Amino acid sequence: MSAEKIVSFSDVYKTYRRPGLLRTFEAPALDGLSLELERGEIAGLLGLNGAGKTTIMKLMTGLLFPDAGSISVFGLPPSGMAAKNRIGFLPELPYFHPSATASEALAYYAGLSGLNGPAARARIDAVIGKVGLLPHAGKRVSEFSKGMMQRLGVAQAVVHDPELLILDEPVSGLDPLAIHEIRDLISEFNGAGKTVFLSSHSISELEKLSGRVFIMVKGRLAKTIARAQWESTPGGLEEIFVGTVRAAA
Amino acid sequence: MRHFISAWKIGGHSLRENYKNKFFSLFIIFAGVLIYASLLAGVMAVDEEARMLTDTGLALMELMTLAYSVLAAASAITREIETKTIYLVFSRPVSRPAYLAGKAGGLYAAAALMLGVMALLHLSLIYSRGFTPPPFYLKAVFFIWCKILMISSVTLFVSLFTTSTFSAVSIAGILWILGHFTSEAKFLIARSSGAAALALSAGAYLTPNFQLFNARDLGAAAPPPAAPGFLAAYLLVWMAAPYLFSLALFRKKEF
Numbered sequence: 486m487s488a489e490k491i492v493s494f495s496d497v498y499k500t501y502r503r504p505g506l507l508r509t510f511e512a513p514a515l516d517g518l519s520l521e522l523e524r525g526e527i528a529g530l531l532g533l534n535g536a537g538k539t540t541i542m543k544l545m546t547g548l549l550f551p552d553a554g555s556i557s558v559f560g561l562p563p564s565g566m567a568a569k570n571r572i573g574f575l576p577e578l579p580y581f582h583p584s585a586t587a588s589e590a591l592a593y594y595a596g597l598s599g600l601n602g603p604a605a606r607a608r609i610d611a612v613i614g615k616v617g618l619l620p621h622a623g624k625r626v627s628e629f630s631k632g633m634m635q636r637l638g639v640a641q642a643v644v645h646d647p648e649l650l651i652l653d654e655p656v657s658g659l660d661p662l663a664i665h666e667i668r669d670l671i672s673e674f675n676g677a678g679k680t681v682f683l684s685s686h687s688i689s690e691l692e693k694l695s696g697r698v699f700i701m702v703k704g705r706l707a708k709t710i711a712r713a714q715w716e717s718t719p720g721g722l723e724e725i726f727v728g729t730v731r732a733a734a
Numbered sequence: 735m736r737h738f739i740s741a742w743k744i745g746g747h748s749l750r751e752n753y754k755n756k757f758f759s760l761f762i763i764f765a766g767v768l769i770y771a772s773l774l775a776g777v778m779a780v781d782e783e784a785r786m787l788t789d790t791g792l793a794l795m796e797l798m799t800l801a802y803s804v805l806a807a808a809s810a811i812t813r814e815i816e817t818k819t820i821y822l823v824f825s826r827p828v829s830r831p832a833y834l835a836g837k838a839g840g841l842y843a844a845a846a847l848m849l850g851v852m853a854l855l856h857l858s859l860i861y862s863r864g865f866t867p868p869p870f871y872l873k874a875v876f877f878i879w880c881k882i883l884m885i886s887s888v889t890l891f892v893s894l895f896t897t898s899t900f901s902a903v904s905i906a907g908i909l910w911i912l913g914h915f916t917s918e919a920k921f922l923i924a925r926s927s928g929a930a931a932l933a934l935s936a937g938a939y940l941t942p943n944f945q946l947f948n949a950r951d952l953g954a955a956a957p958p959p960a961a962p963g964f965l966a967a968y969l970l971v972w973m974a975a976p977y978l979f980s981l982a983l984f985r986k987k988e989f
Contacts, residue, residue: 543989547824548988569827576818579822584751594826597823599827601739641822651825
């Protein structure tokens with residue numbers, strides 16, 4: 486029996502348009518992308534800069550709209566409220582208002598996800614503890630290091646206990662200890678039966694975490710690799726990635 | 735109900751962001767210093783000291799709140815887009831109408847708070863000089879707030895299609911000035927004909943008439959203000975129309 490598909494991209498096209506003085510500049514981002522995510526998996530997204538990784542994540546969260554093709558998240562349109570209720574999103578380099586404390590920032594985002602009252606308070610305390618920010622809960626975000634900011638970013642993404650966690654470069658620029666802790670958090674989240682979709686420039690990170698990896702080249706899905714495939718390939722995922730990118734160039 | 739709760743939370747967050755902003759405090763402190771400095775002008779006015787203190791204070795309160803509110807409205811949404819905090823909002827079940835309503839509500843509340851604190855400072859000066867505020871004082875402060883509500887709504891809308899905060903502030907400044915010359919514009923319209931009259935009429939209708947809410951006129955020998963029902967309807971139109979136009983721009987905006 487095949488696993489339930491919770492995200493589906495079908496022949497999706499997306500082009501960024503920037504109006505200029507005499508003409509509109511176009512930058513194609515996705516070129517007929519089709520992919521599916523299965524419930525309970527950790528799927529990785531690998532590609533060079535500009536390959537379309539962030540575009541995919543923004544389309545999944547309803548921050549962008551496709552030019553053509555269809556996208557469904559839990560069988561629903563991604564820009565709808567019902568689908569967004571079930572998603573947690575960590576953008577690359579998350580930013581929080583510097584004068585807010587970690588607790589206040591989380592309370593705000595929990596509230597926007599429909600969590601209120603004592604239930605929200607309990608959940609915020611639990612999540613702050615889980616990401617290791619309990620001693621800093623009352624500190625202003627302006628005092629946070631990059632690693633602490635990233636942990637707070639993960640906390641806001643999971644505070645409403647989503648079924649699907651979308652992480653854009655979750656370990657970018659972090660020190661090895663912070664990377665280890667974020668990795669543990671992702672594994673723990675997935676261990677509770679939740680689905681994780683993450684992008685990273687770090688091949689080794691995706692190798693450690695993912696069950697499947699999608700390799701994007703110039704807005705196209707060049708290859709989908711399962712863990713067993715890269716584990717049985719000399720040179721692993723890196724070798725497959727380099728080969729795929731060179732072949733597509 | 736969900737939309738209302740989202741708007742309420744965004745409004746509360748926007749208000750907190752504003753009053754925690756150091757410029758918010760700086761504007762109040764600066765206004766306080768200027769209000770107390772008007773004591774010198776009041777002393778020189780001799781018999782008219784009470785009127786001088788009241789008029790100068792109200793004018794300073796209006797100008798300082800205007801300056802802060804226009805700056806805050808011009809950057810409220812653009813800053814969230816630039817810092818990408820908007821990703822964290824719109825990846826959640828938050829509708830765009832609720833977001834815009836919340837942002838606007840937060841700005842209105844911040845202006846009310848700023849005006850309230852300035853009014854307390856101003857009243858403390860008036861009482862310390864042994865005077866009592868004129869009977870229209872609270873109404874005058876409320877009317878200043880009404881003007882700020884209109885210009886903040888317009889600025890928020892303008893900020894959605896201008897290329898920078900500076901251009902949004904500039905347009906708001908021009909509208910603010912033009913909006914205080916509506917009766918002069920009407921006079922010109924009556925004396926013009928053809929395309930000029932049409933252009934002037936269009937300009938007059940596309941600019942909020944701030945003269946209707948002029949606080950200073952309440953204490954002077956000026957024409958009586960318009961009926962409260964008309965004023966309320968006028969205010970609502972100038973808050974609702976920019977909101978609806980903003981929504982039209984924002985509905986399909988990508989981030």
